[in-house]
Amino acid sequence: MSIELLRGKKLLLTGGTGFFGKSILDKIGRDASLGCDLTVLSRNPDAFKLNYPHLAKLSRLSFIAGDIREFSVPKSHYDFIIHAACPTGHWPAGLQADIILKGSERILDFARQCGVQKILFISSGEVYGLQPATLARIPESLPCRPSSEYGIAKRQAELMFAASPVPASIARCFTFIGRYLDLNSHFAAANFMDSCQRGKDIIIHSDGSPLRSYLYADDLVDWLLALLLKGKNSQPYNVGSENAWSILQLAQQIRAAYGGNNKIIVQNKEKGKNALARYIPSTRKIRSELGVKESFSLEEAIRLAIKQ
Structure with missing residues (x-):
C-alpha cells in the first residue's frame, strides 16, 4: 500500500485544515506506527486544535501558522509536499x-530550498471547463478551456508545477x-x-438533472498518496468517481441515510437549461497506472460520512 512508503518520512501539508487535509490526517493518523512527521x-x-482535538493530538504532528502566499519556517528538510490549500466558494x-x-x-520556492523529493499539487476538474454534452466522462486528454477564475488559476498553477525542477504530479479532483x-x-x-x-x-x-459523481474520502486519500509516491512527474491525473448520479438522486440517497421524511423541493422543473449538466x-x-480502485458505493459513503 502507498502509505507504507511514507514510513519515516517528513511531509508538509498545505490546506491541512480543509476537507482534503483533515481526511489525509485522519487516514495517516490511524497507523500510529508509521513514524511519518507531518507538518500542517x-x-x-x-481553531483547528479546538474543533478537531482528535486530529490535533496525533503523534509527530506539528503546525505552521501563516498565509500560503508568504509563510516562513526555519530551514528544514522535507521529503514530500501535498499542496492542497484551496480557496473555494465565493x-x-x-x-x-x-x-x-x-x-x-511560494510552495515551489520552499520546495527548492528544502530538498523536496516530490510535490503533489491538488488541482481541479474545473480546468477542463464545461463538459461536452456528448462526452460521458472527461479524460485527461480533453483540451483545457476553463471558464471560471478558479479554473483558470488552477490551470496556470498546473503549468507552473509541470515546469518546475522539483518533481510534481497533478491531481485534477472532482467531487467527494x-x-x-x-x-x-x-x-x-x-x-x-x-x-x-x-x-x-x-x-x-x-431541475435536479445535473450529473455528478462522489468518491469517498478514504478512497480519495489512497489515490492522492498513490499519486504523490508513484505518479509520473508533470502528469495530470483525474481523481474522482466514474459513477454518475443526478442531484435529485443524491438528495434521495442522503435523505434515506438519515431516515427522515423531510421533503425534497425541486425549484426549477424545466429540463435542459443547466450550464454544467455533467461533471x-x-x-x-x-x-x-497506479492500481487504485473505488472501494465504497455512494450509499456506503453517505452512511460513513454521517456517522460521526
Missing part, C-alpha cells in the same frame, strides 16, 4: 487567483463526500446533509 500549514492552527474578484498563484509560487465535509460549504452534498441534520426540507435550485471524470489513467 494553517492560517489558524488554534471570493472577491481576483483574490482567489492571487491566493492560488502566489501560493503555488466524507465525514469532514463542511456542511456550511456551497457543495450540494453538504447542503443536503445539513438540511437533514436540521430536519429541514432539501432545496434543489436546479464526471474518466479515471482509466490513474486506475491502470
Whole structure:
C-alpha cells in the first residue's frame, strides 16, 4: 500500500485544515506506527486544535501558522509536499487567483530550498471547463478551456508545477463526500446533509438533472498518496468517481441515510437549461497506472460520512 512508503518520512501539508487535509490526517493518523512527521500549514492552527482535538493530538504532528502566499519556517528538510490549500466558494474578484498563484509560487520556492523529493499539487476538474454534452466522462486528454477564475488559476498553477525542477504530479479532483465535509460549504452534498441534520426540507435550485459523481474520502486519500509516491512527474491525473448520479438522486440517497421524511423541493422543473449538466471524470489513467480502485458505493459513503 502507498502509505507504507511514507514510513519515516517528513511531509508538509498545505490546506491541512480543509476537507482534503483533515481526511489525509485522519487516514495517516490511524497507523500510529508509521513514524511519518507531518507538518500542517494553517492560517489558524488554534481553531483547528479546538474543533478537531482528535486530529490535533496525533503523534509527530506539528503546525505552521501563516498565509500560503508568504509563510516562513526555519530551514528544514522535507521529503514530500501535498499542496492542497484551496480557496473555494465565493471570493472577491481576483483574490482567489492571487491566493492560488502566489501560493503555488511560494510552495515551489520552499520546495527548492528544502530538498523536496516530490510535490503533489491538488488541482481541479474545473480546468477542463464545461463538459461536452456528448462526452460521458472527461479524460485527461480533453483540451483545457476553463471558464471560471478558479479554473483558470488552477490551470496556470498546473503549468507552473509541470515546469518546475522539483518533481510534481497533478491531481485534477472532482467531487467527494466524507465525514469532514463542511456542511456550511456551497457543495450540494453538504447542503443536503445539513438540511437533514436540521430536519429541514432539501432545496434543489436546479431541475435536479445535473450529473455528478462522489468518491469517498478514504478512497480519495489512497489515490492522492498513490499519486504523490508513484505518479509520473508533470502528469495530470483525474481523481474522482466514474459513477454518475443526478442531484435529485443524491438528495434521495442522503435523505434515506438519515431516515427522515423531510421533503425534497425541486425549484426549477424545466429540463435542459443547466450550464454544467455533467461533471464526471474518466479515471482509466490513474486506475491502470497506479492500481487504485473505488472501494465504497455512494450509499456506503453517505452512511460513513454521517456517522460521526
